[in-house]
Amino acid sequence: MATPVVIFFSYLLVAGLLVGVSSLILLAIARFRPYRRFLATLAVLGFVAFVWGMCALTQPGYRLLVCYFWLFTAAVVGGGVGCVTMRNVFHAALMLILSLLGVAGYFILVNAEFLAMVQVIIYIGGIMVLFLFGIMVSQNIIGTQLKQNTPQSPWAAICAGVLFMVMFFTGLFMTLKPTLTVTPDVLGNNTGSVGWSLMATYALPFEVASVLLLMAMLGAIILVRKD
Amino acid sequence: MSDMSVVVSNSLFLSAVLFTIGVLGVMIRRHPVIIFMCIELMLNAANLALVAFNDYHYSKAWPALDGQVYAFMVIAIAAAEVAVGLAIIVALFKRRERVDVDEINLLRG
Amino acid sequence: MPQDILLILVRGVILVVVCLTAFAYLTYLERRVLSWFQWRVGPNRVGPWGLFQPIADGVKAILKQELIPRRADKVLYLIAPIISFSAAFTMFSLIPVGERVFLTDLPIAVLVFLGLSSLAAYGVILAGWSSQNRYSFMGALRSIAQVISYELGLGLALMVPVMIVGSLKITDIGNIYRAETWHPAYLFVLLPAGVLFLVSAMAETARIPFDLPECESELVTGFHTEYSSLKYAMFPMGEYMGMSAMCAIAVHFFLGGYLLPAIGGVDLTNWVGLIVGNPDAVWGPQEGYWTVVSLSALGLSTTLTFVAKTLFLILIFMWIRATEPRFRYDQLMQFGWKVLLPAGLVLVFLAALFVVLMPDLGGGAQSTMEVSMYVPR
Numbered sequence: 001m002a003t004p005v006v007i008f009f010s011y012l013l014v015a016g017l018l019v020g021v022s023s024l025i026l027l028a029i030a031r032f033r034p035y036r037r038f039l040a041t042l043a044v045l046g047f048v049a050f051v052w053g054m055c056a057l058t059q060p061g062y063r064l065l066v067c068y069f070w071l072f073t074a075a076v077v078g079g080g081v082g083c084v085t086m087r088n089v090f091h092a093a094l095m096l097i098l099s100l101l102g103v104a105g106y107f108i109l110v111n112a113e114f115l116a117m118v119q120v121i122i123y124i125g126g127i128m129v130l131f132l133f134g135i136m137v138s139q140n141i142i143g144t145q146l147k148q149n150t151p152q153s154p155w156a157a158i159c160a161g162v163l164f165m166v167m168f169f170t171g172l173f174m175t176l177k178p179t180l181t182v183t184p185d186v187l188g189n190n191t192g193s194v195g196w197s198l199m200a201t202y203a204l205p206f207e208v209a210s211v212l213l214l215m216a217m218l219g220a221i222i223l224v225r226k227d
Numbered sequence: 228m229s230d231m232s233v234v235v236s237n238s239l240f241l242s243a244v245l246f247t248i249g250v251l252g253v254m255i256r257r258h259p260v261i262i263f264m265c266i267e268l269m270l271n272a273a274n275l276a277l278v279a280f281n282d283y284h285y286s287k288a289w290p291a292l293d294g295q296v297y298a299f300m301v302i303a304i305a306a307a308e309v310a311v312g313l314a315i316i317v318a319l320f321k322r323r324e325r326v327d328v329d330e331i332n333l334l335r336g
Numbered sequence: 337m338p339q340d341i342l343l344i345l346v347r348g349v350i351l352v353v354v355c356l357t358a359f360a361y362l363t364y365l366e367r368r369v370l371s372w373f374q375w376r377v378g379p380n381r382v383g384p385w386g387l388f389q390p391i392a393d394g395v396k397a398i399l400k401q402e403l404i405p406r407r408a409d410k411v412l413y414l415i416a417p418i419i420s421f422s423a424a425f426t427m428f429s430l431i432p433v434g435e436r437v438f439l440t441d442l443p444i445a446v447l448v449f450l451g452l453s454s455l456a457a458y459g460v461i462l463a464g465w466s467s468q469n470r471y472s473f474m475g476a477l478r479s480i481a482q483v484i485s486y487e488l489g490l491g492l493a494l495m496v497p498v499m500i501v502g503s504l505k506i507t508d509i510g511n512i513y514r515a516e517t518w519h520p521a522y523l524f525v526l527l528p529a530g531v532l533f534l535v536s537a538m539a540e541t542a543r544i545p546f547d548l549p550e551c552e553s554e555l556v557t558g559f560h561t562e563y564s565s566l567k568y569a570m571f572p573m574g575e576y577m578g579m580s581a582m583c584a585i586a587v588h589f590f591l592g593g594y595l596l597p598a599i600g601g602v603d604l605t606n607w608v609g610l611i612v613g614n615p616d617a618v619w620g621p622q623e624g625y626w627t628v629v630s631l632s633a634l635g636l637s638t639t640l641t642f643v644a645k646t647l648f649l650i651l652i653f654m655w656i657r658a659t660e661p662r663f664r665y666d667q668l669m670q671f672g673w674k675v676l677l678p679a680g681l682v683l684v685f686l687a688a689l690f691v692v693l694m695p696d697l698g699g700g701a702q703s704t705m706e707v708s709m710y711v712p713r
Contacts, residue, residue: 047244054240073241076275080245080268084252089260090465094412096264097458099245103271110238110282112295117447121491122302125454126484127267127309132461133480134313135260136473138320156254160247167243191444191504193292194299202296209303216307223314 013053020046025157044081051077068109075102089135097128114191238279246272259316263309270305274298347439348429355428359576360390366654373658400565405467408562412466417563417570420459423452424577431584432507434594434639446504449585450491453540456578457483460549460559463571467562475558478665479549482539485672486546489536492680496529496687497589506585510593521694525687530590532679534649537582539672541575544657548665583649587642591649594642 023043027036051073079099086092100123107116198206245268252265281294364379364386371378379386404413430445430452432438442448457479464476500522501509511517539546550558560571587593663671 051237051240051244054237069237073237076241077244077248080248083261083264083268084248084256089258092261092264094462096267099268100271103275106238106241106275107278110279111285112278112282112292112298113444114447115278115295115298117444117451118299118302120451121447121454122306125451125457125487127306129454129457129461129480129484130309130313131260131264132465133477134317136465136477136480138317153255156251159254160251163250164243164247167246168240171239171243190292190295191447192502194295197292197296198299201291201293202300205300209300212307213303213310216310220310220314223311223318 012049016046016049016051016053018046019043020050021161024161025154027157040081040085044078047077048074068105072102072105072109075099076106077102090132093128093131093135096131097124100124100128111190114194238275242272242276242279245269245275259319263312263316266308267305270301274301277301351428351439352425355425355577355580356573358580359573360394362576362580362650363393363572364390365650366657369651369654370658373655394569397569398566402565402567403562405469405562407468409466409468412462413562414567416459416463416466417560417567417574418459419462420456420574421570421577423456423459424574424581427452427581428577428584430506431581431588432510432594433584433642434635434637437635437639438507441505441507444504445506446494446498446509449581450487450494453490453578453582454483454487456574459571459574463563464559467559469562471555471557471561472559475549475555475561478555479542479559482542482546482548482668482672485669486536486539486676489532489672489676489680490540492677492684493529493533493536494585494589496525496683499684499687499691500525502691506588507593510588510595513592513595519694521690525683525690526590528679529683529687530586532676532683533586533590534652536676537579537586538653538656539668541578541582543579543653545660545663546668547662548668551662579653580646580650583646583653584642586649587645591645594638594645596637596641 020043023039023046027039027043076099079095079097079102082095083092083099086095100119104116104119104124107113107119249265249268249272252268253262256262256265277294277298279294281292284294285292367389368378368386379389382388382392404410427449429439430442430449432441460479460483461476464472464474464479467473497509497512498504501512503509512522542549549555550560555561560568563571
């Protein structure tokens with residue numbers, strides 16, 4: 001069905017992918033800073049156009065859920081890109097937090113609200129706070145501006161591009177037909193169900209995870225203790 | 228096709244994008260803390276895919292939440308990893324002023 | 337659908353207005369109570385009994401000059417007060433204030449509450465880091481360590497009633513205090529959990545025995561040293577709102593929520609409802625006009641009860657502020673990790689024992705298992 005809308009979005013998809021990948025590769029080589037900034041923006045825009053085209057092709061109607069999906073996608077991808085590109089470690093950590101918040105919102109969209117809150121409480125409220133603590137303790141008060149690119153960045157870009165292509169085409173050729181016969185109305189019961197399956201089927205992994213956490217705690221204490 | 232299946236079927240691509248960003252970050256950045264954070268990004272990409280697939284395959288015949296439980300385990304492992312990793316990084320910072328992963332090539336500080 | 341959205345908006349606006357007014361008068365109340373404790377007069381000049389003092393303070397705060405440090409990280413500096421302020425306000429949207437009077441009654445409200453209280457810490461961290469000031473920085477560092485340590489006690493204390501009831505919904509938890517479901521045995525676990533919660537809440541909101549992040553004798557004013565004008569006012573606002581939200585949660589979990597006490601088998605909630613016009617509590621559900629009247633009367637009486645109980649807890653917080661000296665920092669950490677955390681773990685263990693030994697008590701725990709959708713393969 002080659003309606004104009006479909007053509008437009010397929011064009012957007014292909015063009016976005018091309019622009020994104022090529023500007024990423026250029027970004028890996030370029031040295032002049034304003035030019036690099038421009039390229040980074042271009043890469044982000046390209047990938048946004050690409051994902052937009054993807055989503056629009058699979059579903060032409062935009063409703064509230066899809067809008068939220070967009071919002072969270074923007075947070076996840078924007079935060080991730082920011083985490084990789086920010087020159088200040090503290091800012092990079094904050095961008096990572098943005099990305100994690102997007103993932104938490106996404107969890108709510110796919111009926112995993114217990115996991116979403118675990119993400120907020122443990123990841124954002126615990127792990128990331130620890131990260132910030134580590135950064136603040138170990139750096140100057142202002143935070144240094146870091147050099148970004150290593151000599152291997154062109155190769156890194158190519159490797160990442162190949163990896164992305166593999167994952168992308170795997171996803172594209174997988175027959176993900178909508179087999180969703182039941183809409184899981186787990187809302188309100190999701191916590192109980194997760195707890196039930198943690199304590200019944202996955203009791204042993206659960207205990208192993210707790211032992212792992214204990215080991216990590218002991219390891220951390222031993223590593224930083226005064227000799 | 229409902230709105231829900233849009234969200235789920237696109238999650239694979241979102242997860243791929245996030246994972247690629249993480250891989251790229253690990254390869255091009257030099258600061259150990261940032262490399263660490265990029266590993267977190269990759270773990271989250273995996274979590275995204277796990278939870279989305281769980282929702283996708285959820286049905287009357289298979290009403291389990293295994294994907295969410297796996298994601299829960301991943302979060303626990305990430306916490307353990309961060310505790311040890313940050314301890315290592317802080318110990319490194321105590322020994323030397325500037326930390327660059329390219330310069331950390333000795334087993335003893 | 338549009339009517340629903342409109343209703344939610346109107347309720348949200350009412351919530352914000354009420355909360356802001358409550359904040360203003362909480363500052364007034366705190367100043368009056370403190371001065372009463374310290375044998376002083378306190379604010380009594382502006383208006384009758386100094387009642388307009390908060391308004392004067394607000395106008396003053398708005399009219400002050402705004403200074404932003406030149407070296408500050410501008411974006412983060414501006415975002416920080418907004419985070420701490422809005423996290424505290426969002427907490428209030430989770431809390432039912434009366435019988436059928438609530439903005440939201442989420443099935444995972446307890447988790448959302450814990451998440452918000454950990455997000456509120458980000459306001460402090462960002463403020464301290466972005467100000468580029470040693471005092472702010474130290475305040476932020478202290479605040480991080482303190483929040484991480486005391487969140488454990490807070491979460492464990494909340495888990496005790498959650499385990500007994502088997503639900504994360506705030507109204508479900510409040511319902512065990514009804515005359516039909518109450519059992520005196522609950523007291524043995526709920527009372528210590530309540531004390532643990534109040535102590536942890538005091539530390540989590542950095543109230544005075546635990547206000548190390550902003551203690552003026554060491555750190556000027558801690559993380560908000562560099563803030564001025566309205567941005568400065570937003571930090572105390574968030575702090576007071578956080579404290580009130582903690583007290584409100586404590587009322588729901590440990591003080592019977594918006595219910596009046598039942599004395600000698602007579603449930604006062606129903607009788608107050610009857611006196612002010614709640615026929616369906618006694619004669620069964622009514623129709624039409626009477627439903628509206630009885631519901632609103634019931635809502636009003638329960639809301640007033642709830643506010644009174646919350647104020648009682650806030651007054652206890654003020655009392656402690658007036659009488660207790662500040663902890664030293666190492667004492668704070670030791671207290672958190674060596675006293676509160678083990679106490680919380682023991683309490684959770686006791687609650688688990690309680691649930692196992694008296695399975696016929698716990699409100700919703702059984703039903704959760706029954707409707708659980710998990711089917712072992």
